[in-house]
Amino acid sequence: MTVTTDAARRTEGRSVSPKVPWWRHKNTLAYALVAVPLVVLAIALLLPVGFNAWVSLHSWSLVDQGGPKFIGLGNYEQIFTDPRYRGTVLRTFVFVVGTVGVQLIVGFAMALFLNRHFRTLKALRTVLLLPMMVSEVVVGMAWRYMYEYSGGALNWLLSLVGLGPVHWLGPDLALLSIIFADAWSNIPFVTLILFTALQTVPRDILDAAAVDGAQRWTRLRHVIIPMVQPAILVVLMFRTMFAIRAFTLVWILTEGGPGGTTNLIAIDVYKSAFSNYNLGLGGALSWVLVAISLVIAILYIRWLNREPLY
Known part of the structure; x- marks a missing residue:
């Protein structure tokens, strides 16, 4: 009880700042501005890489009317x-x-x-x-x-x-x-x-x-x-x-x-x-x-x- 009372006295008179929502944080705008080009860059990089990896697992000839056929590691x-x-x-x-x-x-x-x-x-x-x-x-x-x-x-x-x-x-x-x-x-x-x-x-x-x-x-x-x-x-x-x-x-x-x-x-x-x-x-x-x-x-x-x- 004494410890609790002392802690209350120490904090008495202090102004407790209200919790700021994350969207109002001072760094939120900076993070958002950086995130947009990073997302675009990631998409521009990962899509061709992923497509190429998918293509490498298929038999796909542009002169073949049948389209790509999955052959694994063939x-x-x-x-x-x-x-x-x-x-x-x-x-x-x-x-x-x-x-x-x-x-x-x-x-x-x-x-x-x-x-x-x-x-x-x-x-x-x-x-x-x-x-x-x-x-x-x-x-x-x-x-x-x-x-x-x-x-x-x-x-x-x-x-x-x-x-x-x-x-x-x-x-x-x-x-x-x-x-x-x-x-x-x-x-x-x-x-x-x-x-x-x-x-x-x-x-x-x-x-x-x-x-x-x-x-x-x-x-x-x-x-x-x-x-x-x-x-x-x-x-x-x-x-x-x-x-x-x-x-x-x-x-x-x-x-x-x-x-x-x-x-x-x-x-x-x-x-x-x-x-x-x-x-x-x-x-x-x-x-x-x-x-x-x-x-x-x-x-x-x-x-x-x-x-x-x-």
């Missing part, structure tokens, strides 16, 4: 058992490793060069950004002209030194030519990111390593690379994600040919759905592409979250 079974699709996955892997590897090696070398001559090469840094500003369609058309067998720029240069023309987009060199063209258009992005990371390496650490007798290669291997490792991993993740779904440049140069030698997963998705009118198989292939991308992204993120090397 499309996925065809993908994993057909040797042609295994070749497509392997070819995509070769393309990704090739183009990302060239971008990383050349981009890192250029970033080191720019970092060493930072003050004298400001104009070159501007020129490096030009390929990033050009549309991928324009890049593809330009490289297609240079790769032309008759009258192409590369074969014209070869003729100046007495060499014969080369089938750059033939069965033997088509994939390698596409790797080179894709790497050329994306090296500036890698260079820019790694150059920015190199600018954050403390100069006193490099000077201390030099005083201790570390040679240039030793400083690069044991000081510079470990300190810019997070930037390298971020670049690898982004470029791998973009390379694994490469479509525009490949389609403009070869359309997946000749003889399927440049037929990547994204090209197969398009051909299955819009050339062969098999929407079910095209939808299943797109989910395989998403699954591969997710696995690679998870591996990169786990690697990025590990303890640093320095």
Whole structure:
């Protein structure tokens, strides 16, 4: 009784504010304004994703009058058992490793060069950004002209030194030519990111390593690379994600040919759905592409979250 009386005395004289209804709360309008575009965005995202998942479980040909027929995982079974699709996955892997590897090696070398001559090469840094500003369609058309067998720029240069023309987009060199063209258009992005990371390496650490007798290669291997490792991993993740779904440049140069030698997963998705009118198989292939991308992204993120090397 005494405790209750004391509590009543303490609260005596205080004004108890009435409970405000939720619709009159000061943050309600802000939440409502944010919720509307979020709902619209969720619908715009989830509807196509859900429809594609539904389509991938059906046999649906646009030339078939019967309409979609539920076959469960039949499309996925065809993908994993057909040797042609295994070749497509392997070819995509070769393309990704090739183009990302060239971008990383050349981009890192250029970033080191720019970092060493930072003050004298400001104009070159501007020129490096030009390929990033050009549309991928324009890049593809330009490289297609240079790769032309008759009258192409590369074969014209070869003729100046007495060499014969080369089938750059033939069965033997088509994939390698596409790797080179894709790497050329994306090296500036890698260079820019790694150059920015190199600018954050403390100069006193490099000077201390030099005083201790570390040679240039030793400083690069044991000081510079470990300190810019997070930037390298971020670049690898982004470029791998973009390379694994490469479509525009490949389609403009070869359309997946000749003889399927440049037929990547994204090209197969398009051909299955819009050339062969098999929407079910095209939808299943797109989910395989998403699954591969997710696995690679998870591996990169786990690697990025590990303890640093320095």
